[in-house]
Amino acid sequence: MKQIAVVGAGLMGHALALVFALGGHRVRLTDSNQATLDGSMALIEKAAATLIAAGEADPSWTPERLAGVISRHEKLADTVHDADLVIEAVAEIAEVKETLFRQLDELAPAEAVFASNTSNLDVFPLIPKHRWKRALIAHWYTPPYLVDLVDLVPTPETDPAVTAEVKAMLEAMGKVPVVFRKFVTGYVANRIQEAIALETFRLMDEGVVTAEEIDLSVIHGLALRMPILGVMGKADFTGLELIRQNMANATYRPPAVTGRSATLDQVVDAGHGGVRAGKGFYDWSDRTPGELFQDRDNRLLALKKALRHIKPMVPK
Numbered sequence: 489m490k491q492i493a494v495v496g497a498g499l500m501g502h503a504l505a506l507v508f509a510l511g512g513h514r515v516r517l518t519d520s521n522q523a524t525l526d527g528s529m530a531l532i533e534k535a536a537a538t539l540i541a542a543g544e545a546d547p548s549w550t551p552e553r554l555a556g557v558i559s560r561h562e563k564l565a566d567t568v569h570d571a572d573l574v575i576e577a578v579a580e581i582a583e584v585k586e587t588l589f590r591q592l593d594e595l596a597p598a599e600a601v602f603a604s605n606t607s608n609l610d611v612f613p614l615i616p617k618h619r620w621k622r623a624l625i626a627h628w629y630t631p632p633y634l635v636d637l638v639d640l641v642p643t644p645e646t647d648p649a650v651t652a653e654v655k656a657m658l659e660a661m662g663k664v665p666v667v668f669r670k671f672v673t674g675y676v677a678n679r680i681q682e683a684i685a686l687e688t689f690r691l692m693d694e695g696v697v698t699a700e701e702i703d704l705s706v707i708h709g710l711a712l713r714m715p716i717l718g719v720m721g722k723a724d725f726t727g728l729e730l731i732r733q734n735m736a737n738a739t740y741r742p743p744a745v746t747g748r749s750a751t752l753d754q755v756v757d758a759g760h761g762g763v764r765a766g767k768g769f770y771d772w773s774d775r776t777p778g779e780l781f782q783d784r785d786n787r788l789l790a791l792k793k794a795l796r797h798i799k800p801m802v803p804k
């Protein structure tokens with residue numbers, strides 16, 4: 489059992505505290521916003537209850553047991569002073585992370601491993617260089633208690649034994665870490681997701697299909713094979729010569745990708761930011777965001793269970 493410090497108790501941080509607690513570790517959690525820290529335990533308990541109800545966590549994970557392994561602290565020093573692993577899950581702002589890493593350098597043990605959950609920042613220059621040997625990116629997906637992928641990106645100087653230790657620790661928790669050879673913004677999954685976003689918004693901007701029709705195409709076409717074959721396994725089934733021809737014939741490639749979509753601007757500018765705003769491309773106002781996130785979790789759990797039974801064909 490390791491002593492984990494999670495810094496930032498927002499959307500990711502509170503869920504990561506739960507993941508590490510369920511994984512058999514002790515967790516200290518902090519946030520610079522008192523209200524967020526105060527509210528975090530209720531969110532942790534709710535997510536744990538969802539997992540228990542689905543049979544994915546042991547019923548012994550009562551609020552009392554969770555409180556026994558997850559402690560909350562107002563002060564950073566109290567959170568990290570005995571940490572083996574410090575998870576950085578604060579706001580995605582370079583200056584905020586840089587200041588925090590300077591503080592962590594002073595307050596955390598010399599042997600502590602620093603793991604940043606940054607989504608897109610080139611975070612290594614923000615970490616004091618003498619900590620690089622025991623630092624890396626560990627990038628999770630939301631909700632991390634359901635999505636198993638973790639992108640692990642060592643700094644140019646990370647001790648391979650540290651990367652191996654973190655990887656083994658995550659695997660022991662049932663997670664699927666992928667170790668990168670070098671840092672790229674967006675990692676793999678988010679880059680693919682971004683490529684999909686660029687193409688889908690272009691199709692809508694050009695008036696080809698609606699948001700609902702995009703989802704029909706994805707849910708009933710693209711996505712069906714993905715949990716079984718991934719993308720590269722699917723290419724093998726299609727036949728790689730055809731894949732090569734299709735790529736060469738893809739004349740619909742945008743001549744210049746602007747990264748802007750008039751369709752998206754229109755929806756966002758109208759205040760329809762998605763589930764948390766009650767409306768995005770779909771109207772979600774019939775239920776609270778909390779109810780909708782729980783419903784999503786329950787459906788993801790059902791899918792995970794079915795896939796565990798069906799099993800992917802790749803990787804071999």
Ligand SMILES: NC(=O)c1ccc[n+]([C@@H]2O[C@H](COP(=O)([O-])OP(=O)(O)OC[C@H]3O[C@@H](n4cnc5c(N)ncnc54)[C@H](O)[C@@H]3O)[C@@H](O)[C@H]2O)c1
Pocket residue numbers: 495496497498499500501518519520521524576577578579580581584588605606607608627628629630
């Ligand atoms: N939301 C996602 O889907 C997702 C997925 C993967 C990675 N990430 C990354 O994880 C990190 C956190 O994202 P989030 O979605 O949880 O954001 P969030 O805004 O929900 O939470 C961030 C929390 O950090 C706290 N904070 C800010 N500065 C702090 C400091 N110096 N010390 C302690 N706490 C501080 C804030 O009060 C806030 O509660 C970001 O780097 C983000 O890019 C987010």
